[in-house]
Amino acid sequence: MRVMAQLAMVMNLDKCIGCHTCSVTCKQTWTNRSGVEYVWFNNVETRPGQGYPRRWEDQDHWRGGWRIDRRGRLVPHSGGRLKRLATLFANPVQPTVKDYYEPWTYEYRNLTTAPLGDDYPVARPRSLLSDKPMKIEWSANWDDNLGGLPENAGLDPMVARTRQRASEKVRFAFEDSFMFYLPRICEHCLNPSCVAACPSGALYKRSEDGIVLVDQDRCRGWRQCVTGCPYKKVYFNHRTGKAEKCTFCYPRTEVGLPTVCSETCVGRLRYLGVLLYDADRVAAAAATRDEHGLYPAQLDLFLDPEDPDVRAAAARDGVAHDWIEAARRSPVHALISTYRVALPLHPEFRTLPMVWYVPPLSPVVEALTETGFDGEDAGNLFGAIDTLRIPLEYLAELFTAGDVRPVRAALERLAAMRAHMRQVTFGETPDARTARSVGLSATELEDMYRLLALAKYEERYVIPTAAVGDAGRLEEAAVPEHCRLDEQGGPGMGGSGPFGDRSGRKALPLVSVEAFHGLRARHRTEREEPE
């Protein structure tokens, strides 16, 4: 056993209202530069829908992720080492910018500089790639809120697959249609196929926190990672010629702050925390033959931080003490392993993704209430899950490679929680059978309710800092080792290096510790507000 720590995320889809705040704040923070106009490290897709880039889930076409070859070995879907080098001169299946969307701007200047006339001046769209006027035909969320249904619904690869298995359940007549939102970031997989595809070794998984990053100085722009990632979450910056991807906001998480998408999430649906896993068994889990076995296999990799043996092994393998402690309080561990309400996105890609999802139950409750039944009665709810407006089969294609059992179990736990808490709220004696029927205790249901419904800031985000992990070396961290002001590269030297502006290497100005704690204090003040 080799214990490693991973910073992971869980999103509670019940709460996503599709406001795109996460996408917008992420873009403002990370991709508001030329060259990445078309890039959204975080995007919110309406399901069913084609997604961004279009039909990214269709791996028969895009060849992302891993597959088991004839000899039973795990190889990247896009080909092994020799094939990759042989096809290095032109990536055979790279999505072009049209598969995402052609970025554009508007001729705003025309609005103020047009000569006086009878007609209102208009700002025509202009392509940011060709600089020519263009017709806008697609964007990152063109089919938002089921736009284009029912014509386009069949283009969702998962709808196509669900129809093969349970054809009568997917209908797009207005009164039968269903939808939910799926926010997506990089999965920071345990077995990342983008890393495996990078010929330069520029992509890597950080051993401290499991974040997958691109070394911009080592990336040579071969674009194999773009193909390798089945989630299509590695992007090509067409100005710098380098790959870029979601960084899990590592400059923020390193100092204990949540990622921008989590921090700004209006629905408070994102959870961040540490998971301990056994790195030695990762390859075996990813190579599980049966696709339905991939979710249990990944679940089996996660170690229980309450187990003293696991804690001892973690300490032995160099996981910092406060990381182990954070793993015990981890909301992500609770939702994934303890309550088992969170599920991975597309485990069949065999990358062992680490951003998991609590499937949406609310549409069931709504539908039940509309038909005059008590929408939160456990018996009614359990029965209704199978006739869910969102077909279980569709959710299963997304989260468990088509196996409906884990999805139904997760939804039943959520339903049990609702029924239990309704009785508690109304002052009735909770029916113990409700909790027992889903394999949880009443206390666990109440803890789950606290985590999912109250969702306190400090409980949603349990992020150990890089700094405390390094405490030994950081005791003197408030001031630099020596005050460099006027030597080469020091703050007194101004902004330019030997070859003009921004050349050479410089140190960033130190962020003062006081400022960070001030920020922290402000967060806590918010928390103390009366409820």
Next chain:
Amino acid sequence: MHILLWGALPYAAFALLVSGLWWRYRYDRFGWTTRSSEVYETRLLNLASPVFHYGILFVLAGHLTGLFVPASWTSAVGLTERPYHLFSLVGGTLAGVLTVAGLAVLVYRRRTNRPVFRATTRNDKAMYLLLGGALCTGMYAKLAHSTPAHGYDYRSTLAPWARSLFTLRPDLGAMADVPVAYQVHAVVGMVLIAVVPFTRLVHMFSAPWWYLARPYIVYRSRPAGRPAERPPRRGWESIDV
């Protein structure tokens, strides 16, 4: 002039190549990339780019054999001048045609596809001119001095001169009677070698052989130092659109 071209230029080109690569690696690792335009257009690229690259690899292999394998070695294994010439003529022409055709399609694509053209720098244009020049002068020199029966025997003039460069005693006399076309090609070639580090051609030195030997998943530790003290990364600064 003779000394300058055949005694000084090769060393200058080589020195520029080495020092340029060192400089680029030291100060511009971020700019060291293929600068791919595949994200704009894939159809033509998927066709022409492999043709061009495999072609030019054969051309490179041909030059290495021609210049650095002495005629005495090939005769020793029983390969006489005539079959060698035929092999060099047919093989070289084939590789050259592939390369030139690939490059022609790539340049056509670069000129006609607007986003690709917009991403083309002046440096790129100069480089294409030089690269195309080297290819065309080379093809011309070979074909203008060859018939199927007999070709110009560069292995008794050019090749000894090229090999003598390594002993630091350039055999200037060997270059005296070389046809002008070959001379022009050699000069263009040397200039091309000299500018490699300063153009996008530098990506030829990042051929990822290491990929064949490494495990699929790469783990790396967080860089040492305090979180806030790390050097800033180029490419992440905001650029006004």
